[in-house]
Each structure stands twice: as structure tokens, then as C-alpha cells.
Amino acid sequence: MSLLPVAEAQARLLALASPLDIETVPLVAAVGRWAAEDILARRDQPSHDLSAMDGYAIRFAERPGPWTVIGESAAGAGLDRALAPGEAARIFTGAPVPEGADCVLVQEEAQRDGDRLLMTGEGPTRIGGNIRPKAMDFASGASLVAAGRRIDARHVALAAIGGHATVPVHKRPRIALISTGDELVPLGAPTPGATLPASNAAMLAAMLAGRPAIVQDRGVLPDDLDIIAAGFRDAARDADIIVTTGGVSVGDRDWVRPALEQAGASLDFWRVAMRPGKPLLAGRLGDAIVLGLPGNPVSSYVTATLFLLPLIARMGGAADPLPATRTVTLGAPLPANGPRQDYARARLENGRAFAPDGQDSAALMALAAADGLIVRPPHVPAAEAGDSAEMLIPG
Numbered sequence: 001m002s003l004l005p006v007a008e009a010q011a012r013l014l015a016l017a018s019p020l021d022i023e024t025v026p027l028v029a030a031v032g033r034w035a036a037e038d039i040l041a042r043r044d045q046p047s048h049d050l051s052a053m054d055g056y057a058i059r060f061a062e063r064p065g066p067w068t069v070i071g072e073s074a075a076g077a078g079l080d081r082a083l084a085p086g087e088a089a090r091i092f093t094g095a096p097v098p099e100g101a102d103c104v105l106v107q108e109e110a111q112r113d114g115d116r117l118l119m120t121g122e123g124p125t126r127i128g129g130n131i132r133p134k135a136m137d138f139a140s141g142a143s144l145v146a147a148g149r150r151i152d153a154r155h156v157a158l159a160a161i162g163g164h165a166t167v168p169v170h171k172r173p174r175i176a177l178i179s180t181g182d183e184l185v186p187l188g189a190p191t192p193g194a195t196l197p198a199s200n201a202a203m204l205a206a207m208l209a210g211r212p213a214i215v216q217d218r219g220v221l222p223d224d225l226d227i228i229a230a231g232f233r234d235a236a237r238d239a240d241i242i243v244t245t246g247g248v249s250v251g252d253r254d255w256v257r258p259a260l261e262q263a264g265a266s267l268d269f270w271r272v273a274m275r276p277g278k279p280l281l282a283g284r285l286g287d288a289i290v291l292g293l294p295g296n297p298v299s300s301y302v303t304a305t306l307f308l309l310p311l312i313a314r315m316g317g318a319a320d321p322l323p324a325t326r327t328v329t330l331g332a333p334l335p336a337n338g339p340r341q342d343y344a345r346a347r348l349e350n351g352r353a354f355a356p357d358g359q360d361s362a363a364l365m366a367l368a369a370a371d372g373l374i375v376r377p378p379h380v381p382a383a384e385a386g387d388s389a390e391m392l393i394p395g
Contacts, residue, residue, distance in 0.1 A: 004269050009280070020171040020315050023169065024168050030167045032150070032152075033212040034313070035148065035168070035169065039144045039167055040142065040162075041163065050097065051095050052104070053093055057103075058101055058105050064123065065088075068086060069116075072091065073098055075092060102127045102131075172214050173241050173315045175208065175241045176238075178235060178245075180223065180244060204293075205217060207309070212312070218235060229260075233263045241311060245293045245295055248280065248292040257281060265284060267281060267282075274340050280293060297364055306343075327388050328352070330389055332355070338378070338379070341378055343376075374390070
């Protein structure tokens with residue numbers, strides 16, 4: 001089986017998935033999820049002409065006065081009648097502009113003696129001065145949040161002021177994390193001989209902590225074909241995505257692929273033209289999508305960024321589930337690239353990107369120090385300091 005280009009592998013993985021069913025949740029609970037439908041305004045904002053300043057509601061044509069002040073308009077409680085010619089109303093920021101007024105005289109340019117009011121400064125320079133007109137921000141029926149947009153605090157404020165207490169979103173995918181390998185021990189346990197802590201599941205759970213997903217760590221399965229196959233069948237009963245780490249390469253003890261076949265899975269692709277992360281596989285077991293990530297921690301991180309996070313976004317209803325890149329300036333040369341797309345761990349310093357030595361797929365120090373991944377397409381020539389490159393900055 002030949003190596004798939006990254007973009008083709010991503011497209012094939014996302015084609016396996018569809019957005020999950022829609023549910024309605026409170027606004028705050030929707031943060032980090034994607035709107036399942038267009039969220040439309042249920043009211044005008046503002047719902048009336050409102051004062052933008054503290055001062056007096058007047059008629060522009062009657063400047064510079066005098067006026068007789070006949071009452072006041074406060075936020076949430078406007079004047080109870082229209083202004084007659086020669087009348088003004090005390091008004092406060094955010095208060096409804098009384099009928100009969102068409103501008104606001106700011107209080108710094110007003111002189112009041114009892115109920116008698118005069119303009120002392122330049123005053124409003126036009127009809128509508130110092131007024132926020134009705135529906136200035138949006139009108140009833142306007143689209144506030146488009147379907148497929150990820151909801152954050154700004155959208156919560158917008159939907160709330162638009163009249164919503166709840167919003168429709170897609171259900172969160174249930175994700176089963178399965179680590180494989182006789183060499184793995186629980187976190188914090190002694191590591192005799194050549195054993196090592198099972199760090200990948202903890203890393204993936206941390207990557208998913210801010211994502212709309214329900215994560216279950218199913219622990220470590222030993223290098224036993226029957227046990228791994230049984231673990232896959234069990235996970236498929238209540239998971240939307242099964243994520244494995246380790247055991248997906250071509251070694252005699254890489255059991256994930258044969259275990260999936262024994263469990264009845266169909267394999268969609270295996271091995272991608274990328275570095276790190278070549279031994280990546282994807283398929284389906286029952287109703288669950290299976291994503292097999294490499295065991296080396298950097299490879300696991302990079303492939304999770306490029307495949308697992310977009311898959312969650314796709315099932316969550318994202319309009320554009322793939323991660324975005326930004327153009328950066330290189331701070332140091334990079335060698336010519338080979339036939340696989342390279343993702344170099346890099347840090348940003350003074351606006352320039354540096355990819356240090358130590359890019360081995362098991363080297364976590366460079367990953368932890370990195371701000372993102374410089375994307376090097378296949379067969380690109382060497383790059384010099386000052387050249388442009390694309391950088392993926394996980395968020």
C-alpha cells in the first residue's frame with residue numbers, strides 16, 4: 001500500500017464521518033462547540049433609538065434653546081410622553097430617546113437653571129447626533145452566528161443580546177483512548193528495564209480537554225492479538241471514535257492492524273507521506289471510526305493535530321474542520337525536503353520561526369518548547385533565513 005499524501009488522507013478520514021445529532025444546550029455550555037444551525041436575531045438591537053451620552057433630548061432645529069425640561073428618560077424606563085415644541089428631557093446613556101426629539105445635547109454643553117435649559121457649546125452637529133438608532137447593530141432576523149461557526153464568548157454575548165438562552169449544537173463525539181505495548185506502565189509507576197510511562201493517552205486527553213468531546217481512557221493493552229482485538233470490539237460498542245497509540249507500524253509485534261482485522265474492522269488507509277507520523281491508519285469498526293496513531297509521542301501529537309482534532313470538528317459540525325496555517329518568516333535555514341510532508345517543531349522569536357535540532361519523533365523537549373509546526377511540502381528546495389514558510393499553530 002503506497003503512502004497517501006496528507007491532504008488526501010485527511011479528506012478520506014473526514015469522509016468517514018458526519019456531524020452527530022443536534023441537541024439544544026444553554027448558551028454558556030455551547031462555548032467551544034459549533035453552531036448546528038444559523039442563529040438568527042429574535043429582536044432588534046437596539047430595540048429603540050437610544051442615547052449614546054448623558055445629556056438632554058432635544059429637537060435639532062430648536063438649537064440653542066431655550067427649552068423647558070419636562071422629565072427624564074433612563075435606561076429601561078423611557079419618558080412617558082412625546083416632547084412638544086420647546087420641550088427637552090433629561091436623558092442618560094442607553095435610555096430611549098423620547099418621541100419628538102431627534103438628537104442629544106451632551107450635559108457638558110448644557111446650562112440648566114431649574115427647568116430652563118440652554119445650549120452653551122457647539123452642541124450636536126446633525127439630526128441624530130449622539131443617538132444610537134434602532135437596529136444599529138442588527139435587525140430581527142439577521143444571522144448572528146452562521147451554522148458551522150465555532151462558538152466563543154463573543155458569540156455567546158451576541159446570541160444572548162439577540163434573544164437566545166439556548167442554541168443548537170451537535171452532540172459531542174465519544175472517544176475511547178487505547179494504548180498498546182508491553183513496554184508501557186501507568187503514570188508515576190516505576191520503570192524497570194526498558195519500560196516507560198504511558199504518556200500518549202495523557203497527552204491526547206490534555207489535547208482534547210478544551211474540545212467538545214467525551215473522553216474515556218481505556219488504559220494499556222498488552223502486545224497480544226486476541227486481547228487487543230477484544231479491546232477494540234468492546235470499545236466499538238459505545239464509542240464514536242477509537243484512538244489507538246502504538247503498534248501501527250510493520251514490526252512483528254505491531255498488532256493493531258491485524259487486531260482490527262480480527263475484530264471485523266474495515267481499513268480505509270494505512271501509512272501517510274508525512275514526517276513524523278507515517279504509520280497512521282484509519283478505518284471503521286461497526287459504527288465507530290478507528291484512528292491508529294504512532295506510538296512515538298511527537299508523532300502521536302502531530303497526527304492527532306492533523307487528523308484527530310479535525311475529525312472531532314467534523315463530527316461537531318465545523319464548517320472548516322482542518323487546521324489553519326499562517327505565513328511566517330524563517331529565522332534560520334532549513335534543508336531541502338524529501339518525498340514526505342514534514343512538520344518541523346519550531347519556536348517563534350521576535351517574529352521569526354526557528355526549527356531547532358532535535359526533531360526526532362521521540363524527542364519531547366523540542367515539542368514542548370515549540371510554538372507550532374513549520375509545514376514543509378514534499379520535495380521543496382532548501383530555504384534560507386528570511387524566506388517565508390507556512391506554520392501551523394495549534395489552538
